[in-house]
Structure formats: structure tokens, C-alpha cells
Amino acid sequence: MTLNLHKALDTIRELAAATPWPETVTPLLPSGLDEAGFWPVGFRSAGVSAAIRYDKRDLMILLSENPASAAAVFTTNLCCAAPVMHSKASLVKSGGRMRAIICNSGNANAATGSKGLADAEAMAGATAALFGLKPEEVLVASTGVIGQPLPIPKILGAMKELPAALLRNSSLDAAEAIMTTDTFPKFLSLDIRLSGGTARVSGIAKGSGMICPDMATMLAFLATDAAIEPDLLQRMLRNANRNSFNAITVDGDTSTNDMVSILAGGNGPSVSEGSRDAEIFSEALELLMTFLAKLIVIDGEGATKLVGIHVEGALSDREAAMAAKTIANSPLVKTALHGQDANWGRIMAAAGRSGAFFRQEEAEILFNGLSILKAGFNADFSEEDAAAILKKPSYTMTVRLGNGPGTATIWTCDLSKEYIEINGSYRS
Amino acid sequence: MTLNLHKALDTIRELAAATPWPETVTPLLPSGLDEAGFWPVGFRSAGVSAAIRYDKRDLMILLSENPASAAAVFTTNLCCAAPVMHSKASLVKSGGRMRAIICNSGNANAATGSKGLADAEAMAGATAALFGLKPEEVLVASTGVIGQPLPIPKILGAMKELPAALLRNSSLDAAEAIMTTDTFPKFLSLDIRLSGGTARVSGIAKGSGMICPDMATMLAFLATDAAIEPDLLQRMLRNANRNSFNAITVDGDTSTNDMVSILAGGNGPSVSEGSRDAEIFSEALELLMTFLAKLIVIDGEGATKLVGIHVEGALSDREAAMAAKTIANSPLVKTALHGQDANWGRIMAAAGRSGAFFRQEEAEILFNGLSILKAGFNADFSEEDAAAILKKPSYTMTVRLGNGPGTATIWTCDLSKEYIEINGSYRS
Numbered sequence: 001m002t003l004n005l006h007k008a009l010d011t012i013r014e015l016a017a018a019t020p021w022p023e024t025v026t027p028l029l030p031s032g033l034d035e036a037g038f039w040p041v042g043f044r045s046a047g048v049s050a051a052i053r054y055d056k057r058d059l060m061i062l063l064s065e066n067p068a069s070a071a072a073v074f075t076t077n078l079c080c081a082a083p084v085m086h087s088k089a090s091l092v093k094s095g096g097r098m099r100a101i102i103c104n105s106g107n108a109n110a111a112t113g114s115k116g117l118a119d120a121e122a123m124a125g126a127t128a129a130l131f132g133l134k135p136e137e138v139l140v141a142s143t144g145v146i147g148q149p150l151p152i153p154k155i156l157g158a159m160k161e162l163p164a165a166l167l168r169n170s171s172l173d174a175a176e177a178i179m180t181t182d183t184f185p186k187f188l189s190l191d192i193r194l195s196g197g198t199a200r201v202s203g204i205a206k207g208s209g210m211i212c213p214d215m216a217t218m219l220a221f222l223a224t225d226a227a228i229e230p231d232l233l234q235r236m237l238r239n240a241n242r243n244s245f246n247a248i249t250v251d252g253d254t255s256t257n258d259m260v261s262i263l264a265g266g267n268g269p270s271v272s273e274g275s276r277d278a279e280i281f282s283e284a285l286e287l288l289m290t291f292l293a294k295l296i297v298i299d300g301e302g303a304t305k306l307v308g309i310h311v312e313g314a315l316s317d318r319e320a321a322m323a324a325k326t327i328a329n330s331p332l333v334k335t336a337l338h339g340q341d342a343n344w345g346r347i348m349a350a351a352g353r354s355g356a357f358f359r360q361e362e363a364e365i366l367f368n369g370l371s372i373l374k375a376g377f378n379a380d381f382s383e384e385d386a387a388a389i390l391k392k393p394s395y396t397m398t399v400r401l402g403n404g405p406g407t408a409t410i411w412t413c414d415l416s417k418e419y420i421e422i423n424g425s426y427r428s
Numbered sequence: 429m430t431l432n433l434h435k436a437l438d439t440i441r442e443l444a445a446a447t448p449w450p451e452t453v454t455p456l457l458p459s460g461l462d463e464a465g466f467w468p469v470g471f472r473s474a475g476v477s478a479a480i481r482y483d484k485r486d487l488m489i490l491l492s493e494n495p496a497s498a499a500a501v502f503t504t505n506l507c508c509a510a511p512v513m514h515s516k517a518s519l520v521k522s523g524g525r526m527r528a529i530i531c532n533s534g535n536a537n538a539a540t541g542s543k544g545l546a547d548a549e550a551m552a553g554a555t556a557a558l559f560g561l562k563p564e565e566v567l568v569a570s571t572g573v574i575g576q577p578l579p580i581p582k583i584l585g586a587m588k589e590l591p592a593a594l595l596r597n598s599s600l601d602a603a604e605a606i607m608t609t610d611t612f613p614k615f616l617s618l619d620i621r622l623s624g625g626t627a628r629v630s631g632i633a634k635g636s637g638m639i640c641p642d643m644a645t646m647l648a649f650l651a652t653d654a655a656i657e658p659d660l661l662q663r664m665l666r667n668a669n670r671n672s673f674n675a676i677t678v679d680g681d682t683s684t685n686d687m688v689s690i691l692a693g694g695n696g697p698s699v700s701e702g703s704r705d706a707e708i709f710s711e712a713l714e715l716l717m718t719f720l721a722k723l724i725v726i727d728g729e730g731a732t733k734l735v736g737i738h739v740e741g742a743l744s745d746r747e748a749a750m751a752a753k754t755i756a757n758s759p760l761v762k763t764a765l766h767g768q769d770a771n772w773g774r775i776m777a778a779a780g781r782s783g784a785f786f787r788q789e790e791a792e793i794l795f796n797g798l799s800i801l802k803a804g805f806n807a808d809f810s811e812e813d814a815a816a817i818l819k820k821p822s823y824t825m826t827v828r829l830g831n832g833p834g835t836a837t838i839w840t841c842d843l844s845k846e847y848i849e850i851n852g853s854y855r856s
Binding site for chain 2 (some may be wrong): 076077078079080110111112113144145147172220232236256331332335336338339341344345348349351352357358360361363376415416417418419420421423
């Protein structure tokens with residue numbers, strides 16, 4: 001496992017350049033790669049090695065100097081992992097005030113029963129003891145193999161290195177420590193111009209295997225120095241999540257350990273309910289999360305393309321999302337994207353079975369604005385123009401159902417032989 | 429495209445030997461391959477070449493000497509093809525009495541608008557004229573490429589060869605003529621011992637590309653000499669379809685042209701509502717359809733394994749089917765099946781996101797009766813014993829949710845690189 005920092009920097013720069021940032025938002029491109037300057041004031045992170053499964057850093061901490069407002073969204077999978085159950089309970093117990101997130105990779109602590117819950121508690125307890133926090137002020141996350149007991153002695157041993165590592169405050173070490181089968185670390189910081197000054201929101205994420213319960217999971221840890229009450233922060237996170245991490249799919253599978261969390265430390269400007277600043281911050285948060293989500297799709301197992309599936313003209317947003325997800329998860333559509341084939345028949349057939357209502361004669365399909373199918377089954381397009389778009393590493397497919405005001409966008413990747421190779425091999 | 433008769437005969441013989449037929453049912457194994465003796469008395473079939481797309485027979489007819497009771501189930505895809513719309517209307521118009529099924533392969537006549545409907549009507553009209561039938565007594569089916577107009581002159585030209593070809597009465601020619609990317613023809617006949625004598629029910633089917641809207645579609649055409657009223661026949665077909673063709677999945681995609689139809693000619697014994705004979709016939713019909721459905725999965729694109737996913741202990745049959753379908757369609761599970769990996773974590777995670785309710789600690793998983801996961805996340809099994817089962821070409825995975833009386837069985841195949849190869853290539 002290599003860190004592949006070049007790929008990370010190139011990908012992040014390209015995607016940032018292609019993103020239409022609003023005037024109020026400045027992405028902090030990793031130019032000199034100031035690892036210590038990544039997080040907002042009041043936060044530090046570190047990543048060390050506990051040798052759980054991989055030959056790399058695998059234990060991460062994100063620490064807030066203040067009790068921070070905390071918000072989180074978790075997997076809806078019934079088979080959720082012990083750290084998910086534990087963190088949900090801690091958020092309630094602490095009243096949404098948190099000091100730290102501790103996360104290991106290499107072992108998901110999922111399907112581990114009561115020992116798993118005790119182990120998640122032990123991780124929180126040891127972190128709290130080390131830094132003088134209350135145990136309920138520590139969020140716990142895990143990602144990796146399912147159904148194996150967490151090697152707690154290894155984790156507790158490596159934890160002792162965290163205080164020294166925090167002095168370096170390396171965001172890159174933290175981003176590395178949460179990776180499993182990811183091929184590059186994923187991170188971005190944004191500065192946001194608010195009425196009371198500049199706030200920063202920063203995040204690291206991991207996906208890949210997407211969303212692979214074996215090697216596990218989509219995780220994102222965010223921090224901001226803005227002062228935001230927990231309730232407002234939770235609503236902002238939930239809304240932003242809908243159009244970012246919940247709007248991506250690599251293979252339709254969801255994991256036992258998914259978790260997105262944000263801490264708001266309060267050293268920066270205040271953002272209050274209903275204000276213009278709240279709108280600006282929400283928009284920036286969604287942009288950051290969408291950015292990290294796209295990095296996950298780009299790094300999807302075997303993925304060679306990032307494709308936005310935009311459905312409009314559905315009866316409702318819900319029906320638009322049904323159509324977009326069914327198209328995005330159709331193996332036939334995904335193999336056609338891989339084959340760079342403007343195969344509108346497969347797209348129509350996927351939409352037709354999605355549950356979204358429309359009249360097939362009225363459907364239209366465009367790639368990057370180029371019409372592939374017009375109403376009345378008119379597929380009179382230039383194969384040459386279509387090929388020029390389909391060979392790009394990223395483009396948008398628009399499907400117009402001609403039926404109503406409902407819209408939805410889902411980001412997906414193609415399905416390649418490498419996906420089979422990665423996932424068809426033995427566990428060991 | 430080769431007919432691959434050897435593979436067909438081997439596969440059919442093996443599957444028939446592994447099927448626990450009830451005492452009342454005798455499968456007619458293709459030993460001497462009596463093509464003319466395949467269909468029940470009163471039926472004849474033929475397949476000729478109209479050179480629509482493939483270098484093989486591509487126009488099939490199944491003809492009943494009597495007006496036969498007819499029943500059919502069709503795709504539920506909103507983007508259904510012209511022949512589907514036409515055949516639905518004909519069944520109503522004729523009061524469920526039919527004389528013939530005409531079917532072409534190589535072109536789906538789907539997404540073809542009003543010209544498509546006129547073309548389907550033309551196929552029915554020409555068939556009716558040729559054999560002295562009413563146009564509404566002819567069911568029409570098509571399978572092949574979407575979005576291209578049907579080459580009607582070619583089809584009408586080849587139709588003139590049908591009367592002579594019917595003298596040969598070749599079931600194999602008919603099975604060949606409905607194939608698209610299938611690698612072997614699919615057929616079976618059963619003799620059924622009823623109180624009034626022996627009835628026969630015979631069927632041919634095509635799948636592959638399963639269920640591929642591009643090369644298209646799952647089709648099955650069945651015939652029996654039993655005398656059964658259309659209403660009863662329709663109910664029997666719908667019930668049998670639920671546990672056979674509706675219980676298989678290769679990639680979760682459904683087509684624009686799917687159609688399963690049965691004609692009951694009435695030369696044989698009567699089967700009346702509520703009788704013991706009706707039960708025996710229904711059971712045999714479901715066995716025949718399940719047999720043909722399994723042949724389709726075995727011939728799924730890139731498939732190397734036929735795996736039964738049996739879910740029990742769900743709150744309801746509906747929830748069991750949700751869990752079974754989600755497991756069967758999970759790319760992570762399907763690649764694990766391909767990799768011969770007893771990856772119970774992926775199975776649990778798929779069940780967990782299926783919408784079926786259960787407590788993860790109570791779930792159990794078995795392969796061919798070998799326990800892989802016991803309640804309480806006890807995964808203490810012999811990897812050697814598991815490997816011996818997982819390397820077989822066919823086996824059953826049982827998932828016990830420990831929650832209620834609901835059960836469901838779905839048949840699926842693994843996901844291999846060949847699937848990507850077949851579906852990722854350009855249309856032309």
C-alpha cells in the first residue's frame with residue numbers, strides 16, 4: 001500500500017479547478033502541502049501505526065481544544081457496527097459536545113457482538129484518559145474486515161504515540177490512517193467569507209471498495225472553527241449529506257460502518273440559525289462534502305470514469321432520485337460507460353424499471369449537453385461527437401423524463417474488470 | 429454464433445438429474461433428440477432465417493391446430509416494446525384464445541414509436557393470412573437491439589418458408605430462432621400423469637445477456653395438450669412465474685421485451701379449477717418454468733455458477749424476497765461467489781440494507797447445509813469444507829433471519845470479468 005500522494009494532489013487540483021466555487025468560498029489547494037495548516041484553528045490531528053492489518057498508519061485522532069459542537073450521520077444498514085452504535089449513544093450522552101474522534105482502519109469491529117461494543121468503549125475510554133476528556137466526548141469509528149475481534153492491545157499500545165504525533169499536527173498522516181483499499185488520501189480545506197470574518201471548514205474522507213463491507217466503508221471527518229450550535233450543525237450536515245455522500249454510488253452496496261461527522265470548535269465567527277451566514281456556510285459545507293464524495297467515486301474500485309447522472313422532469317424529486325439511482329447502479333449502464341458506448345437503450349430500460357413514472361416517447365437523453373435521444377425515440381446524433389464526450393474521464397448524463405418538476409443528481413463510476421479482480425479474490 | 433447442442437444436452441441432462449421430480453412428472457430427456465416429438469399433440473413449431481442480425485435462424489412460429497387457451501405475463505418495465513403492447517391487446521381482443529406465437533430475434537422492436545406498433549401488427553397480420561387465422565389469434569414477440577426499426581420486408585419474406593418448415597416440426601429450430609447472445613438453446617418437455625390420462629407440457633426459452641435490453645430479453649413459450657380454461661391457465665402461469673422466471677437474476681436489469689406465454693390446445697385430458705389435477709399440473713408447470721429459468725441463469729453472461737439464495741425466518745415472504753434479491757444482486761456478493769469466498773460479511777451487509785427487518789446477532793448463514801455463520805456472530809467453520817462447496821458449479825446459500833415465517837428463493841449467478849467484456853464492448 002503506497003500513499004500515492006502525487007495522484008492525490010493531481011486529482012484534487014483538477015477537481016478543484018473544475019468546480020465552480022462561489023465568491024464566498026476559497027479552496028486551499030495543496031500547493032506547498034502545509035500539513036499542519038490544514039485544520040481550522042483549535043484542531044489537531046495525527047495518524048500512527050498500530051499494525052492492525054496494513055503496513056501503514058492505521059490509527060487516527062482528530063482533537064479539538066474546546067468542547068466542540070458535534071453532528072454525525074451514520075449508516076442505515078441494520079447490520080451496523082459496534083463503533084456506530086457506541087458513537088450514536090455518546091452523541092446523546094454528551095448533548096452533542098465532543099472533543100475527539102478516534103478511528104482505526106484494518107478492522108471494522110462489525111458483527112462482533114458484545115465484545116465489539118466493549119472494545120469500542122475501550123477505545124473511547126483510553127482516548128479520554130490520555131487527553132483528560134470525558135469518555136462520552138469521544139466519537140469512535142472503525143473500518144476494515146468484518147467479523148473479527150478488534151486487536152485492542154495493539155490499538156492501546158499505539159495510542160501512546162498519539163500525544164507526540166499531535167505536536168506535528170499532520171493532516172496527511174490522519175488521512176492516511178483512515179484509508180483501507182483507497183489508492184490515495186482524500187482531503188480538502190475551504191475558507192469561507194462570513195459577516196463576522198473568515199471561517200475554515202476542512203475534511204478528510206475514505207471510500208474505495210465503495211461501499212465495501214469487507215474492506216469497508218465510507219468515512220468522512222470534518223472540522224470547522226465556526227461557532228455553531230449542535231442542532232443547527234446536525235441539520236446542516238444532514239442536508240449537505242443528502243446531495244453529497246448520499247448521492248454517490250460505486251456498486252450500490254452500503255456498509256456496516258459508514259459515518260460522516262463534523263466538529264465545530266467555536267474559535268471562529270458565529271453562524272446562527274436563519275442568517276445569511278448560515279446559508280453561506282451550508283453551501284460551502286455541501287461543496288466540501290460533494291468534493292470529497294467525488295474523490296471517493298474517482299477512487300472507486302476499478303473505476304476509470306466519474307459520471308454525473310442528472311434526472312429532471314420527474315413527478316417528484318423522490319422519483320427523480322429513484323430513476324437516477326437505478327441508472328447509476330445498472331451493471332448494463334455501467335459497463336456501457338466503461339465501453340464508452342452511448343447506449344441509450346440501456347439507460348431507458350433502467351429508468352423504465354426504476355419505479356419513476358414517465359412516458360417513454362417523451363424521454364430525452366443528453367451527454368454534456370449533446371442530445372443523444374430526443375422525444376419520439378429520435379436518436380439522430382453524431383457518434384463522433386458522442387465518442388469525444390464519452391472518452392473523457394468525467395462528464396454528465398442528463399435524462400429528461402418530461403413529466404414534472406422533480407430533479408436529482410447522482411455521481412457514479414463505470415464498472416470495469418478491475419472491480420471483479422479486486423472483489424473476486426479470496427479474503428486472505 | 430454456434431448452436432452448441434452438446435452444451436445444451438449436457439446441461440439439460442445434468443440439471444434434470446439433479447431435480448427431484450415428483451412421481452406424477454416424467455421429464456423427457458433429449459436422448460435421441462426427437463425434435464418432432466417434443467411438443468404436445470396439436471402443436472408444431474418451426475424456425476427459419478430472415479437474416480435480421482445474426483447468421484442463424486431468427487424467425488420462430490409455434491402453431492396450435494385448435495384455438496388454444498392462452499395466458500401470458502409480460503415485462504413490467506415502463507419502456508415496454510411494441511410487440512408487448514400489441515400482444516396484450518390481442519389477448520383481450522381474442523378472449524384468451526390463440527392459435528400462434530410469432531417471434532423474431534435480432535431486433536427488439538422497442539423504442540420504435542408508432543412505426544413499431546404498426547410493424548408488430550404487420551407481423552401478426554401476415555402470420556394470420558398465411559395460416560387462415562384471425563390477426564388477434566397471433567401473439568407477437570421480438571428480441572434484439574433496441575431503437576431500430578424492424579426490417580419488415582425481410583421478415584415477411586422469410587415467413588413464406590414457415591409452412592414448409594412446419595412439416596419438419598423442429599423444436600430445436602424454434603429454440604434456436606429465439607436465441608440472441610445465448611450460448612445454447614433451452615428446452616424441456618414433461619409428461620404429467622393426470623386422472624384423465626397423460627398430459628404433456630413443453631417449453632423453449634431464451635435469456636442470456638440477462639436481462640439485457642440491448643441484446644434483449646427473457647422469453648419463454650410453452651404449450652400443453654391439456655384442456656384448461658384461459659382464466660385458470662392465466663392464474664397458474666402467474667403463480668408459477670413468481671417462483672421461476674421472476675425468481676432469477678443475473679444483473680438485476682429487466683428488459684423491455686420480457687414475455688412468458690403458454691397455449692393449452694385441448695387435445696389431452698381436462699384440468700379443471702380446484703381439482704387435484706390442477707394441483708399436479710400447476711406443480712409440473714412451475715417445475716418446467718423453474719428448469720428453464722435455471723438454464724437461463726446458467727447461461728447468464730459471464731456466469732460460471734448457479735447459486736440458489738434461500739432466505740427464511742423473515743417477517744413475511746415479501747421481506748424474505750427483498751433480502752434474497754438484494755443479496756443476489758449485490759456486486760460484492762456476486763464477485764465473492766465468483767472468487768469462491770465464504771464472505772459472510774458481504775451477505776450480512778446486503779441483507780442489512782435490503783429493507784427486511786432482523787436482528788443481526790440472530791442471523792445464520794449456511795452453504796449447502798454447512799453452517800458458515802451461527803447466531804451471535806459465530807463464524808467458526810472449516811474453510812476446507814466451505815471451499816469444497818464453493819468450488820461446485822451449483823449450490824444453495826441459506827440465510828436465516830430468525831424473525832418469522834417468511835421465506836423466498838432466488839436463483840442467481842456470479843459476476844465475472846467476462847460479463848464486463850460482453851457488455852462493455854461497443855454496440856456495433
